[in-house]
Amino acid sequence: MSIDLRRRRSVGDIVEKRLDLGEGEILRVKDLVVKFYTYAGVVHAVSSVSFYVKEGETISLVGETGCGKSVTTRAITRLIESPGRIEGGSVLFRRRSGQVVDLLKLDPETLRQIRGNEIAYIFQDPTSSLDPLYTIGYHIHETIKAHSKNAVKKETLKKAIDLLRQVLIPSPEVRVKNYPHEMSGGMRQRSVIAISLSNTPRLLIADEPTTNLDVTIQAQILDLMRKLQERYRMGVILITHNLGVVADVADRVYVMYAGKIVEEGSVEQIFYNPQHPYTKLLLRAVPDPTKRIEKLESIPGIVPSLINPPPGCRFQPRCPFAIDKCSRVEPPMIEVEDGHGAACWLLEKK
Amino acid sequence: MSMDILLEVKALKKYFRVRGSLTKKVRAVDGVDFSVKRGETLGVVGESGCGKTTLGKLVLKLIEPTSGKIFFEGRDVTKARGKWLKEYWRNAQMVFQDPHTSLDPKMTIASILLEPVRFHKISVGDEEEFLVRQMELVGLGKEHLYRYPHELSGGQKQRVAILRAIITRPKFIVLDEPTSSLDVSVQAQILELLKELQRKFSLTYMFISHDISVVKYMSSKMAVMYLGKIVEIGPSDQLFEKPLHPYTKFLLASVPIPDPKTSRSRERMIIRGEPPSPINPPPGCRFHPRCPFATEQCRRQEPTLIEVEPERFVACWLFAKK
Numbered sequence: 132m133s134i135d136l137r138r139r140r141s142v143g144d145i146v147e148k149r150l151d152l153g154e155g156e157i158l159r160v161k162d163l164v165v166k167f168y169t170y171a172g173v174v175h176a177v178s179s180v181s182f183y184v185k186e187g188e189t190i191s192l193v194g195e196t197g198c199g200k201s202v203t204t205r206a207i208t209r210l211i212e213s214p215g216r217i218e219g220g221s222v223l224f225r226r227r228s229g230q231v232v233d234l235l236k237l238d239p240e241t242l243r244q245i246r247g248n249e250i251a252y253i254f255q256d257p258t259s260s261l262d263p264l265y266t267i268g269y270h271i272h273e274t275i276k277a278h279s280k281n282a283v284k285k286e287t288l289k290k291a292i293d294l295l296r297q298v299l300i301p302s303p304e305v306r307v308k309n310y311p312h313e314m315s316g317g318m319r320q321r322s323v324i325a326i327s328l329s330n331t332p333r334l335l336i337a338d339e340p341t342t343n344l345d346v347t348i349q350a351q352i353l354d355l356m357r358k359l360q361e362r363y364r365m366g367v368i369l370i371t372h373n374l375g376v377v378a379d380v381a382d383r384v385y386v387m388y389a390g391k392i393v394e395e396g397s398v399e400q401i402f403y404n405p406q407h408p409y410t411k412l413l414l415r416a417v418p419d420p421t422k423r424i425e426k427l428e429s430i431p432g433i434v435p436s437l438i439n440p441p442p443g444c445r446f447q448p449r450c451p452f453a454i455d456k457c458s459r460v461e462p463p464m465i466e467v468e469d470g471h472g473a474a475c476w477l478l479e480k481k
Numbered sequence: 482m483s484m485d486i487l488l489e490v491k492a493l494k495k496y497f498r499v500r501g502s503l504t505k506k507v508r509a510v511d512g513v514d515f516s517v518k519r520g521e522t523l524g525v526v527g528e529s530g531c532g533k534t535t536l537g538k539l540v541l542k543l544i545e546p547t548s549g550k551i552f553f554e555g556r557d558v559t560k561a562r563g564k565w566l567k568e569y570w571r572n573a574q575m576v577f578q579d580p581h582t583s584l585d586p587k588m589t590i591a592s593i594l595l596e597p598v599r600f601h602k603i604s605v606g607d608e609e610e611f612l613v614r615q616m617e618l619v620g621l622g623k624e625h626l627y628r629y630p631h632e633l634s635g636g637q638k639q640r641v642a643i644l645r646a647i648i649t650r651p652k653f654i655v656l657d658e659p660t661s662s663l664d665v666s667v668q669a670q671i672l673e674l675l676k677e678l679q680r681k682f683s684l685t686y687m688f689i690s691h692d693i694s695v696v697k698y699m700s701s702k703m704a705v706m707y708l709g710k711i712v713e714i715g716p717s718d719q720l721f722e723k724p725l726h727p728y729t730k731f732l733l734a735s736v737p738i739p740d741p742k743t744s745r746s747r748e749r750m751i752i753r754g755e756p757p758s759p760i761n762p763p764p765g766c767r768f769h770p771r772c773p774f775a776t777e778q779c780r781r782q783e784p785t786l787i788e789v790e791p792e793r794f795v796a797c798w799l800f801a802k803k
Contacts, residue, residue: 195665315755345528346732346735347731347735347751350734350735354749374665375694375739375744377739378737378738378745379738379741379744413666417669418694419694419739420693421721421738423718427669427673429667429669
């Protein structure tokens with residue numbers, strides 16, 4: 132199925148079919164396909180990705196560079212720019228009003244009302260998320276103003292000070308008047324978090340929020356996010372390549388490889404009972420400082436080009452356990468225990 | 482000095498001038514002492530701006546120290562110039578963090594690798610044959626020889642950078658964040674390669690990284706830096722199991738552990754605030770404004786590294802009393 136995004140649709144269009152989400156779910160992505168039309172060829176960046184987020188839970192998309200984790204989350208609110216195109220799937224989202232909408236079919240104005248309001252993003256590099264010409268206070272004012280026309284600057288600034296206090300910025304009354312360059316990296320990332328919280332979103336998408344930060348600052352930010360999530364009962368999608376961070380904060384994990392989800396499960400299932408060969412190897416490639424490790428597992432070969440992805444399972448050329456079938460037919464997600472599945476033919480026999 | 486010490490550094494300092502000021506100075510490295518034994522790996526950890534990269538460059542004399550001494554095989558190389566310096570560089574090499582910028586984009590891999598060979602006038606016989614044999618060491622083939630850096634992946638580029646460093650058969654290599662720009666699966670390949678080369682050529686490493694898990698895996702001895710000073714140094718396993726300095730404790734407690742149970746059951750120790758500026762470091766112990774155990778003495782007097790247990794040195798007044 133392909134969706135023509137250029138055609139404007141009215142709100143009426145969406146309600147044709149009854150859209151439904153499971154109990155407590157706020158987001159369900161189904162069979163999402165994103166392609167990039169480059170001169171070199173069509174890049175199959177995201178191929179049939181499905182996942183869901185429940186209220187108050189943190190899910191994590193883990194994978195290496197270029198596996199499509201960022202593109203997936205950007206596609207949720209259609210933040211894909213040319214030459215990229217969302218070519219299929221649905222993204223059901225439960226709005227604050229309780230109404231369930233398909234974000235991929237929504238008209239641009241309604242979608243604008245959702246972005247930054249009900250769904251907020253935090254990106255990796257806080258410096259480029261902030262406008263150097265405006266103060267932190269103004270950023271927050273702008274974010275609130277964009278979603279409620281009667282916002283008064285005096286009040287939004289008061290709210291800004293309160294938000295900065297919540298993200299543990301010292302002397303927020305002074306900091307609210309600061310420009311981004313007057314703050315340190317950790318403080319900037321806190322400000323970005325404060326901005327994202329300014330409309331109390333239902334879903335927070337954090338794309339490598341701590342990758343540029345030092346470990347002690349990373350620990351501060353993760354701790355902060357945990358507390359804020361408890362307070363606001365937000366659903367959080369955390370994108371990271373750092374398995375240590377995942378182990379620390381995620382409730383459920385989706386492992387991505389070459390534009391596909393290869394394994395999904397609770398954090399315990401993924402770390403203590405990995406099923407997919409890629410997950411197994413990845414976990415053994417990371418040094419655990421609390422254990423004595425003789426040798427790290429390195430995965431032979433490199434990530435395949437997504438212009439011409441290998442036939443069958445995309446991990447098959449690097450997989451030490453590959454069988455004949457792997458290079459011919461793409462494996463479906465096979466459930467091994469409740470809520471735990473992996474896309475691997477080796478599990479079929481069981 | 483015992484013969485098995487390869488490198489020794491004494492009271493090494495590097496101050497950088499601040500533009501537009503005659504008196505202000507960035508104290509990037511401010512009085513550092515340590516020694517590295519032959520064949521061991523010294524890990525240097527610390528957060529950004531603590532001076533670990535400056536320290537690596539100082540040791541190799543890529544920048545001139547403000548004061549202090551560097552002994553290599555018992556000889557003071559601080560004053561090395563000309564031929565002597567060239568000889569030092571043949572024995573001590575460096576691998577930089579980002580292979581994308583440390584390899585010249587206009588040179589082929591072959592010419593990148595031949596540059597140090599020709600510079601040090603090492604006779605290798607047939608150059609191509611020699612290079613092919615060398616490329617095997619780092620798992621690359623002949624087909625890569627006449628390519629340009631942009632035609633290689635990040636991991637392959639870092640292999641070339643490592644090969645360039647070992648091609649003169651040095652004794653000592655400073656590895657400055659060699660895997661920070663790589664993905665975990667590639668990182669594992671590079672770390673294993675470095676270990677293999679160390680065994681094969683009995684190399685001595687100084688491994689600088691902000692990634693404490695990687696440093697712990699790679700090194701036998703670990704030094705923790707804070708604002709231009711070493712606050713603690715000791716065997717990696719012991720240091721990790723029982724950190725002494727309050728900063729080390731906080732730092733290690735912040736390291737993400739890829740194991741949900743350990744990670745969630747451990748005591749959460751979140752450090753307050755952020756490191757102060759190295760232009761105007763606090764008086765006394767540099768960590769005292771953020772240290773929950775700071776006493777009056779910490780605010781006034783600077784602690785020095787003292788040996789509290791065999792092989793374990795810490796710069797903290799809490800241990801000086803005992």
